[in-house]
Amino acid sequence: MPPRGVKSAKRKRQYEHIKESAEKRGSPRAEEIAARTVNKQRAQAGETKGRKRKSSKKKSSRSRKSSSSSRRSSASSRKGSRKGSSKKR
Numbered sequence: 227m228p229p230r231g232v233k234s235a236k237r238k239r240q241y242e243h244i245k246e247s248a249e250k251r252g253s254p255r256a257e258e259i260a261a262r263t264v265n266k267q268r269a270q271a272g273e274t275k276g277r278k279r280k281s282s283k284k285k286s287s288r289s290r291k292s293s294s295s296s297r298r299s300s301a302s303s304r305k306g307s308r309k310g311s312s313k314k315r
């Protein structure tokens with residue numbers, strides 16, 4: 227039986243397919259695996275109540291790039307200040 231909120235035929239087919247695959251592998255929790263997977267897919271697609279669609283991965287990669295570049299610039303400025311101070315002595 228698919229999760230309670232599943233109304234579309236697509237999600238019902240998805241649930242059955244995942245459940246059969248898990249049973250074929252010998253998983254004792256095939257129904258749980260299928261239900262969790264379908265619910266996760268529905269949440270990501272914005273089909274559930276109270277959950278918003280996940281933002282794109284590009285946004286998170288941009289924040290990583292900016293933080294790594296700031297680390298580099300601060301590290302290079304520290305190196306430059308060390309070199310300059312050693313030359314003056």
